[in-house]
Amino acid sequence: MDELDPEMIRAAAAGDLAAFEKIVRAYQQNIWRFLRRFLGDAAAAEDVAQEVFLRLYRSLPSFAHQAKFSAWVFKIARNAALDELRRQKRRERLMVAAATVAVTDGATGSDGTTGEARVEIEAALAALPDDLRETVVLVEVFGLPYAEVSDVVGVPVGTIKSRMFRARERMQTWARCAEEAAGEL
Amino acid sequence: MSCDATRLAVSLRCDGELPDGPELDELDAHLAGCDECRRFERDAARLRARLRLEPVDEAPDIAAGVMAVLQASTAEAPTSPDRVTRQRARRRPAASGTAGPTLVTPGRRPRRPLVAAAVAAVAGIVAGATFVGIGRTPQSPAAADIPSEVVAAQREVRSVDAHFEVSESDEPGTRTGRLAYEAPETLALSVEGGNTLVVDRDAWWQQTRRECSPVAGRVSCPESIARWVTSVTGREPFSASAPIPLELVTPVDSFALAATPGGTGLGVRTIVGHRAVGVTVTAAQVAPFLSGLGEAAALRPVYPADPVEMWLDADHLVPLVVEVRAADDAWRPRWAAAQGVVDRPGDTIVSFEVTSLRVNRPVAGDAFDPPRGRPDATVDGGFRATRTTIAPEPSRLPEGFRPQRSGTVTAPGGPRVGVRSWSDGRAWLTVRATEGWRGGRLFGDLGPDVRPIDLGPAGQGYVSADGRSVALHGDGIDVVVGGSLAPSQLQDVAADLGIVGRVVPPSWSEAASGTLSGTVQAVPGLLAPRGLDGFGSAAVRSDGQTVSLVYAGPGDRGFTLVQDPATSQLAPSGAGDAVGVTVRGVPGRYSYEQGQLEWVEDGTSRALRSPSLTLGELLAIAEGLAPE
Numbered sequence: 001m002d003e004l005d006p007e008m009i010r011a012a013a014a015g016d017l018a019a020f021e022k023i024v025r026a027y028q029q030n031i032w033r034f035l036r037r038f039l040g041d042a043a044a045a046e047d048v049a050q051e052v053f054l055r056l057y058r059s060l061p062s063f064a065h066q067a068k069f070s071a072w073v074f075k076i077a078r079n080a081a082l083d084e085l086r087r088q089k090r091r092e093r094l095m096v097a098a099a100t101v102a103v104t105d106g107a108t109g110s111d112g113t114t115g116e117a118r119v120e121i122e123a124a125l126a127a128l129p130d131d132l133r134e135t136v137v138l139v140e141v142f143g144l145p146y147a148e149v150s151d152v153v154g155v156p157v158g159t160i161k162s163r164m165f166r167a168r169e170r171m172q173t174w175a176r177c178a179e180e181a182a183g184e185l
Numbered sequence: 186m187s188c189d190a191t192r193l194a195v196s197l198r199c200d201g202e203l204p205d206g207p208e209l210d211e212l213d214a215h216l217a218g219c220d221e222c223r224r225f226e227r228d229a230a231r232l233r234a235r236l237r238l239e240p241v242d243e244a245p246d247i248a249a250g251v252m253a254v255l256q257a258s259t260a261e262a263p264t265s266p267d268r269v270t271r272q273r274a275r276r277r278p279a280a281s282g283t284a285g286p287t288l289v290t291p292g293r294r295p296r297r298p299l300v301a302a303a304v305a306a307v308a309g310i311v312a313g314a315t316f317v318g319i320g321r322t323p324q325s326p327a328a329a330d331i332p333s334e335v336v337a338a339q340r341e342v343r344s345v346d347a348h349f350e351v352s353e354s355d356e357p358g359t360r361t362g363r364l365a366y367e368a369p370e371t372l373a374l375s376v377e378g379g380n381t382l383v384v385d386r387d388a389w390w391q392q393t394r395r396e397c398s399p400v401a402g403r404v405s406c407p408e409s410i411a412r413w414v415t416s417v418t419g420r421e422p423f424s425a426s427a428p429i430p431l432e433l434v435t436p437v438d439s440f441a442l443a444a445t446p447g448g449t450g451l452g453v454r455t456i457v458g459h460r461a462v463g464v465t466v467t468a469a470q471v472a473p474f475l476s477g478l479g480e481a482a483a484l485r486p487v488y489p490a491d492p493v494e495m496w497l498d499a500d501h502l503v504p505l506v507v508e509v510r511a512a513d514d515a516w517r518p519r520w521a522a523a524q525g526v527v528d529r530p531g532d533t534i535v536s537f538e539v540t541s542l543r544v545n546r547p548v549a550g551d552a553f554d555p556p557r558g559r560p561d562a563t564v565d566g567g568f569r570a571t572r573t574t575i576a577p578e579p580s581r582l583p584e585g586f587r588p589q590r591s592g593t594v595t596a597p598g599g600p601r602v603g604v605r606s607w608s609d610g611r612a613w614l615t616v617r618a619t620e621g622w623r624g625g626r627l628f629g630d631l632g633p634d635v636r637p638i639d640l641g642p643a644g645q646g647y648v649s650a651d652g653r654s655v656a657l658h659g660d661g662i663d664v665v666v667g668g669s670l671a672p673s674q675l676q677d678v679a680a681d682l683g684i685v686g687r688v689v690p691p692s693w694s695e696a697a698s699g700t701l702s703g704t705v706q707a708v709p710g711l712l713a714p715r716g717l718d719g720f721g722s723a724a725v726r727s728d729g730q731t732v733s734l735v736y737a738g739p740g741d742r743g744f745t746l747v748q749d750p751a752t753s754q755l756a757p758s759g760a761g762d763a764v765g766v767t768v769r770g771v772p773g774r775y776s777y778e779q780g781q782l783e784w785v786e787d788g789t790s791r792a793l794r795s796p797s798l799t800l801g802e803l804l805a806i807a808e809g810l811a812p813e
Contacts, residue, residue, distance in 0.1 A: 049247045168225070
């Protein structure tokens with residue numbers, strides 16, 4: 001992502017809502033894409049993206065201008081996404097457990113995905129553990145260098161290397177299984 | 186070069202992270218001769234192409250929503266996370282400084298005690314036994330999960346804005362209300378035609394309706410006394426005397442000790458667009474929630490054994506629906522008559538239902554405005570924020586906890602108390618300390634029954650029966666740790682304060698407290714509950730040969746087992762309502778009014794006492810007693 005004018009960031013931190021709106025508009029596309037990939041749900045990504053920018057607004061005064069602003073925004077987005085995943089997992093635990101003893105209303109969400117290939121890639125991503133998935137999205141979708149991903153995620157560069165390798169192995173295995181299954185039909 | 190090393194190098198090269206060097210030649214040489222590794226490289230490229238080129242949905246316009254929220258909530262500069270609070274602080278009424286620290290809330294309908302329980306069948310049919318972890322039917326896994334999920338979820342709740350409706354069987358119609366909350370200590374609760382409570386960190390207001398009581402010589406009541414506003418300034422962090430009803434946000438106290446039983450699962454449903462999970466509990470268990478709601482709604486009395494359906498938002502565990510029904514219970518009509526209410530079994534007597542809910546979204550700043558006009562009574566709680574305080578700081582805090590208010594509390598005639606506080610979302614933690622304590626009992630109001638615990642290098646600690654406070658009696662300093670965390674976490678904090686706790690002096694009432702194992706050795710023949718779930722560990726007290734085991738549960742639930750090997754006969758009953766029951770195969774008696782089940786077994790008199798459990802539950806506990 002492009003870096004913004006530091007003056008714009010300072011103005012927003014001082015309460016200039018017009019400046020802050022420019023920041024939101026500069027990053028909203030990429031933050032939403034990141035969340036969309038990480039969470040695998042377009043509606044949830046929109047909700048969490050809004051939360052990300054509200055968190056960003058609250059924490060702007062604490063931004064140290066030595067750091068890279070885009071990485072900082074990604075860090076906030078990543079933390080908000082992890083919070084959302086924790087909530088989703090809690091909900092799933094409760095719902096799955098409850099479903100064993102009660103009839104539900106059957107309402108389920110939809111992420112609105114279409115197309116077989118897209119479903120396949122979404123499924124492969126969704127099958128990854130959270131730590132691998134966030135790394136893949138930052139490296140593959142946004143092309144961030146490992147050092148920057150390391151900063152966003154908060155683990156050493158060596159861990160990013162091994163995560164990318166493991167993620168590729170897993171996603172390839174998933175894709176092959178899907179192809180084989182399709183071939184058998 | 187092995188296949189694993191090759192694929193790792195391929196992965197790095199793919200991302201532009203493989204430095205130039207002789208390894209590149211080795212890599213290419215391996216790839217030239219290995220089909221599987223070439224396939225790995227080819228598939229990696231395909232995956233990248235799909236991930237980067239796959240069109241995703243058009244990004245929505247996030248900015249419009251964000252800016253609308255920000256413009257609605259505040260126009261101030263984001264110079265501090267508590268900017269809204271500081272803006273409101275300027276509007277606080279000045280402290281009069283004339284009143285003492287004790288709070289009086291004129292006009293508030295006093296919360297009536299949840300009196301002695303009763304149950305349908307005197308013969309011991311355990312109608313209420315499903316709420317005790319003995320002899321119960323298997324719980325739904327969802328219900329079993331709720332206690333731990335509630336405690337965990339509180340840390341993720343930063344704000345709540347909810348509108349709700351509340352109705353009661355003895356009041357016509359439905360009243361609307363609103364709950365607004367910003368972590369950790371800012372909350373506004375109001376109910377139509379009822380009270381308004383606003384808590385804003387160190388300030389607290391309650392506006393109540395004041396019924397007029399003409400005194401001699403006064404012909405009529407002036408209209409201006411129809412409302413009464415009490416204001417508290419200098420409120421101590423997370424003060425118990427100027428309470429903030431956090432149970433409405435996340436019902437931690439109602440579930441913290443519920444352990445795995447939790448109640449009976451009701452399944453799932455969608456409430457105002459939120460997935461909700463339901464559980465059946467008792468009114469005694471959710472007493473903290475009802476008490477919190479009662480701060481604004483002045484609720485009618487409920488019977489401890491009344492069944493309650495509680496539905497919680499599955500994401501944040503915020504209560505969405507709470508429905509209290511009248512229990513079908515032989516003793517309940519007499520209880521109701523004493524309370525001046527008439528209920529039919531199964532009637533819904535109190536209903537709370539959220540009609541809109543927003544969690545972790547900014548709350549409009551005016552939601553926390555204090556009641557208009559000059560307060561009718563102002564109380565100074567005595568707290569002042571100070572840079573330094575005698576309250577020690579733990580060397581380690583639970584992850585995510587950040588410092589909140591700290592300072593000193595001074596009250597006329599009372600000790601000088603240092604306070605520190607921390608929070609993470611709705612979860613909170615305080616350390617209070619005083620020097621030169623001469624209270625003759627543990628500092629910190631732990632209650633009459635405490636549990637001594639070994640804190641290792643931190644020496645002797647004492648835990649309240651409900652596990653929510655941990656006290657240390659140190660050299661020249663007395664400290665108490667409190668909070669909404671699990672008891673084990675509070676004990677960890679107490680152990681990290683750098684204070685070595687000593688055993689309390691023999692003259693202090695807590696000196697009669699002991700451990701269960703130590704007491705059993707000193708007093709043979711004692712029985713203790715086995716396989717008990719949904720209650721904390723016992724606080725043990727010995728008074729000569731009489732031993733009391735006190736068990737606290739979630740909310741107001743709890744019981745005491747009293748055993749006296751020196752008494753082999755039941756004393757004459759002072760209760761006029763005692764009835765005969767069979768307990769563990771021997772004759773016993775039960776008083777509904779006193780909530781006490783008594784019997785003599787093996788030459789020892791034994792009694793189970795509880796103001797909140799039913800006879801059925803006490804009989805179930807009695808059946809589970811065994812030598813320790």
